[in-house]
Ligand SMILES: Nc1ncnc2c1ncn2[C@@H]1O[C@H](COP(=O)(O)OP(=O)(O)O)[C@@H](O)[C@H]1O
């Protein structure tokens with residue numbers, strides 16, 4: 001079991017309010033990702049859930065029990081940190097076993113759990129090594145293993161992939177996804193990378209400046225963002241925002257995703273010149289400077305030949321054009 | 333090493349300056365050691381020449397060793413230095429951990445208060461310290477010296493160590509908390525080993541003034557039982573006649589223990605000084 005409920009949690013460091021009232025419910029077995037720009041309070045929220053930081057106001061409830069006054073070790077959680085945070089003086093095996101040893105688990109049981117976790121994460125050859133003798137990817141797997149052996153109600157990940165290089169990041173992401181399927185445990189995962197959020201999450205919580213902007217599944221956020229911030233944050237390349245006034249619309253801002261624009265050399269809605277073209281093979285990103293719409297990005301699937309300086313006409317898909325009001329909210 | 337930043341004349345220049353400085357710094361020490369192996373006539377006749385078969389004499393050392401109590405003075409110095417060092421490092425590190433790790437009201441005021449001692453010499457309080465020691469019956473005990481030296485060493489220790497402790501990864505400490513380690517275990521097992529180089533730096537800076545101090549042993553513990561080496565060496569420094577052989581021998585001997593402690597700490601020390609620059 002591992003459900004989590006957060007009620008009106010606030011956190012201030014001195015006069016600076018970092019969390020401004022967070023309400024959230026996570027059901028058992030869910031994979032929830034907190035995503036948002038750097039400094040928006042994701043890590044702080046995770047630390048409040050872990051009990052490493054006291055909230056200024058509000059309650060944290062794990063499995064129906066208010067844990068606001070419970071120390072981290074007794075909350076039934078496990079955490080994986082961005083910097084791995086392995087104990088430098090202990091072997092991999094002892095790193096994984098320390099938490100259980102502290103809790104008074106019998107040695108045989110500790111060995112059994114370490115055996116399962118290390119085979120799951122292919123760590124068996126390294127059990128007697130120290131963290132200094134491992135590569136970055138191996139260290140992060142040990143850190144994940146240390147969380148797994150605790151058999152927690154709640155896994156907490158704080159940007160676990162940020163210190164890995166691009167190829168390892170994809171591999172480890174896959175491993176975390178498989179781990180979640182196998183353990184069916186509740187996981188909360190913090191990242192500033194919307195690709196990680198989209199690929200891993202059952203449910204995404206978009207945070208901005210200490211507030212929740214929107215909660216929903218990946219496709220829900222992509223297809224119906226609640227406001228301009230979520231629309232701009234989810235999706236890559238970023239959504240184009242065009243001043244409504246320039247297009248003669250009532251809405252303050254018009255939003256079109258780069259993949260929902262089509263180009264034609266002869267005719268279309270917005271005439272523009274190609275500023276730059278990025279050829280990625282599977283798709284092509286064109287940057288167009290349009291007379292009416294300003295600088296916009298267009299994503300074309302497959303190869304498209306366009307030289308900088310050429311004239312192109314871009315046309316948005318009317319069914320997938322978003323309108324945002326003066327308050328930033330999406331207009332229906 | 334890239335050749336662009338290291339031209340030959342520059343290298344020679346740098347080494348010339350460093351060698352000159354080393355020679356100036358070592359000159360008195362070497363002079364003391366050389367002359368301690370010479371007869372009185374040799375010392376005064378040709379103070380700058382090394383001992384020759386004609387002037388070689390161990391009279392200084394035999395006088396010092398023969399004085400019997402000198403071994404005892406050594407013991408006193410060593411006990412005082414090691415005990416003070418231990419307490420300075422222990423309490424300094426604990427205070428530094430509290431200041432760098434916990435947010436509490438008055439944290440920065442407390443840090444400032446603890447660092448104030450760096451700027452105010454403890455000798456200004458000699459009279460009050462003496463009164464305190466008399467009142468508590470600690471005059472002529474090594475405890476008195478250890479207490480004073482601990483107080484003297486703490487400000488710098490807290491100041492330096494709290495800077496280094498701030499650099500220890502928060503994630504590591506938090507991982508320990510989640511695994512159920514107590515704050516003491518986190519401090520002793522996780523944090524202290526990681527700041528070991530800076531502890532060595534503090535140890536060296538603390539140790540040398542304590543070992544060399546004459547002031548407090550003279551005032552607080554001048555008895556035969558509690559004399560330290562520096563105080564003991566004064567024995568040979570008479571008002572009318574000074575036994576230079578014995579003084580030089582005593583000083584040469586007094587260098588040894590600090591030298592040994594320094595060698596123990598120095599490997600760590602160099603790492604401590606360069607740790608910020610070279611990761
Ligand atoms: N211990 C602290 N003291 C003061 N301010 C802090 C502390 N920890 C975090 N903050 C501030 O809180 C804000 C949110 O930080 P954090 O939760 O780490 O953001 P992120 O979303 O990047 O993980 C930042 O502006 C940061 O400066």
Ligand SMILES: [Mg+2]
Pocket residue numbers: 042043044159
């Ligand atoms: Mg963070």
